[in-house]
Amino acid sequence: MGACFLVALKRLGVSADPPEARRRPAIWGVALATILAINLGLAGLVLGPLVSVESMIQGMEALALALLVAGIIVITLRCIRLSLMIIYLLSMAIFAQASIAFMIAEHWSHLWWLAHVIFITGFLLLSYGVVHSFRTTRSFCTVYSQAEVMQQLRDQQAQTQEALAKLEVANTRLTHQAATDxxxxxxxxxxxxxxxxxxxxxxxxxxxxxxxxxxxxxxxxxxxxxxxxxxxxxxxxxxxxxxxxxxxxxxxxxxxxxxxxxxxxxxxxxxxxxxxxxxxxxxxxxxxxxxxxxxxxxxxxxxxxxxxxxxxxxxxxxxxxxxxxxxxxxxxxxxxxxxxxxxxxxxxxxxxxxxxxxxxxxxx
Known part of the structure; x- marks a missing residue:
C-alpha cells in the first residue's frame, strides 16, 4: 500500500490515461502478475529455511514504515493541501504508528492488539475519505474532494463564459458584415x-x-x-x-x-x-x-x-x-x-x- 501511494503521489496532477489505455488486458495482466510474484516471493521466504517468520515480519513492517514516512515527507514538501490528500496524510501517519507498534509488540500482547486497533482506525479514516469523494463524483476513477469539484466547476464556467464572449463577438461581427458594404x-x-x-x-x-x-x-x-x-x-x-x-x-x-x-x-x-x-x-x-x-x-x-x-x-x-x-x-x-x-x-x-x-x- 505504501509503495502504491508513492507511485500515486508521483502521478498527482498528471492527466489520466485515456479509457482505452486503461482497459488494455496487458496493463491489468502486468499488475496481477506483479502482485502474485510478490506474494509468492514472500511465501517462499516465510516457508524457507533462510529467514524466520519473526524476522520476515519485522522486515516487512520496517519496509512499510519507510514507505509510509516517505509518502508523508513528499506530501509535506510539495505542500499538497487537497482535502482527500490530507486524509491520506493522516491515514499514512496512523499506519506508520501501527507498523511501529507491530515491530515492538509480542504476539497476543496488549500492544499487539493495540497495533491492530491503530491500523483499523487508519483504514476507517482512509475509507471515509474515499467514500466521501465517491459520493461527490459518483466515480472511483475521478475521486476528488468537494473543493476540487467546485474548482473544476469554476474553471469550466470560466471557459464557458469565455466561449460565450467569443461567440457574441463573432455574432456581432457577422451582424455588422451583413449590414454593411x-x-x-x-x-x-x-x-x-x-x-x-x-x-x-x-x-x-x-x-x-x-x-x-x-x-x-x-x-x-x-x-x-x-x-x-x-x-x-x-x-x-x-x-x-x-x-x-x-x-x-x-x-x-x-x-x-x-x-x-x-x-x-x-x-x-x-x-x-x-x-x-x-x-x-x-x-x-x-x-x-x-x-x-x-x-x-x-x-x-x-x-x-x-x-x-x-x-x-x-x-x-x-x-x-x-x-x-x-x-x-x-x-x-x-x-x-x-x-x-x-x-x-x-x-x-x-x-x-x-x-x-x-x-x-x-x-x-
Missing amino acids: WLTGVANRRQFMKQAKEELARAKRYDIPLSLLCLDLDHFKVVNDVHGHQVGDQVLKHVTSTMENNLRPQDLLARVGGEEFQVLLPDSDIHQASEIAERIRASLHELEIRLHDKVVKVTVSLGCAQRGQDGEDIDSLMRIGDQRLYEAKALGRNRVVTGASIWIQVDTQGVRDPGSRFKGGPDR
Missing part, C-alpha cells in the same frame, strides 16, 4: 431599406420632415477604364469617407450600387437636404485623390426628395430622387436637383439655376 464599410442596400422604413414610420407618427438623397459619381466608368478597378475601389473609399465627413450623426449613408449611393436625412426638409447635398457636391468637387503617383478627381450628381410632397413611402421617395438625379446628369452633371431649384457647379462656386426638367435618361 464590403468595400466602403457604409450601410448596404438591405440595411438602408430596413432603417429607412423605420425612420419613415417615425416621421409619419410625429409628423416630422424626412428627406432622401440619391447620388451617383459622374463618369466613374472612365476611372475604372483608365486607372483600373483597384484604383476605382480606392476612389470609392475616399469618396465615401468624404461624404461621411459632411453628414450629421443621425444621417445614414448607404452604397446601393457600383458607384451609386443614397443618404437618408431624418428631421430634414427639402431645403436642409439641398444644403447637405451641396456640401457633399462641393467637397467631392475639391477632392484630389492621390494614388500611385496619380491624381484622380471625381464629381457627383445628386437628386433630393422629401416625404410628403414627393411621396409617403420609401419606394416613392427613391423613384423621385432617382428621377431628379437623372435630371442633374442631363443638365451637365456635378449639380444638385431638388425639384424647386438646381444647384450647379461653375468653377469653384455653387449657384442656383432653376433649369429645365429632363425627360430622358442620359448615360451616367
Whole structure:
C-alpha cells in the first residue's frame, strides 16, 4: 500500500490515461502478475529455511514504515493541501504508528492488539475519505474532494463564459458584415431599406420632415477604364469617407450600387437636404485623390426628395430622387436637383439655376 501511494503521489496532477489505455488486458495482466510474484516471493521466504517468520515480519513492517514516512515527507514538501490528500496524510501517519507498534509488540500482547486497533482506525479514516469523494463524483476513477469539484466547476464556467464572449463577438461581427458594404464599410442596400422604413414610420407618427438623397459619381466608368478597378475601389473609399465627413450623426449613408449611393436625412426638409447635398457636391468637387503617383478627381450628381410632397413611402421617395438625379446628369452633371431649384457647379462656386426638367435618361 505504501509503495502504491508513492507511485500515486508521483502521478498527482498528471492527466489520466485515456479509457482505452486503461482497459488494455496487458496493463491489468502486468499488475496481477506483479502482485502474485510478490506474494509468492514472500511465501517462499516465510516457508524457507533462510529467514524466520519473526524476522520476515519485522522486515516487512520496517519496509512499510519507510514507505509510509516517505509518502508523508513528499506530501509535506510539495505542500499538497487537497482535502482527500490530507486524509491520506493522516491515514499514512496512523499506519506508520501501527507498523511501529507491530515491530515492538509480542504476539497476543496488549500492544499487539493495540497495533491492530491503530491500523483499523487508519483504514476507517482512509475509507471515509474515499467514500466521501465517491459520493461527490459518483466515480472511483475521478475521486476528488468537494473543493476540487467546485474548482473544476469554476474553471469550466470560466471557459464557458469565455466561449460565450467569443461567440457574441463573432455574432456581432457577422451582424455588422451583413449590414454593411464590403468595400466602403457604409450601410448596404438591405440595411438602408430596413432603417429607412423605420425612420419613415417615425416621421409619419410625429409628423416630422424626412428627406432622401440619391447620388451617383459622374463618369466613374472612365476611372475604372483608365486607372483600373483597384484604383476605382480606392476612389470609392475616399469618396465615401468624404461624404461621411459632411453628414450629421443621425444621417445614414448607404452604397446601393457600383458607384451609386443614397443618404437618408431624418428631421430634414427639402431645403436642409439641398444644403447637405451641396456640401457633399462641393467637397467631392475639391477632392484630389492621390494614388500611385496619380491624381484622380471625381464629381457627383445628386437628386433630393422629401416625404410628403414627393411621396409617403420609401419606394416613392427613391423613384423621385432617382428621377431628379437623372435630371442633374442631363443638365451637365456635378449639380444638385431638388425639384424647386438646381444647384450647379461653375468653377469653384455653387449657384442656383432653376433649369429645365429632363425627360430622358442620359448615360451616367
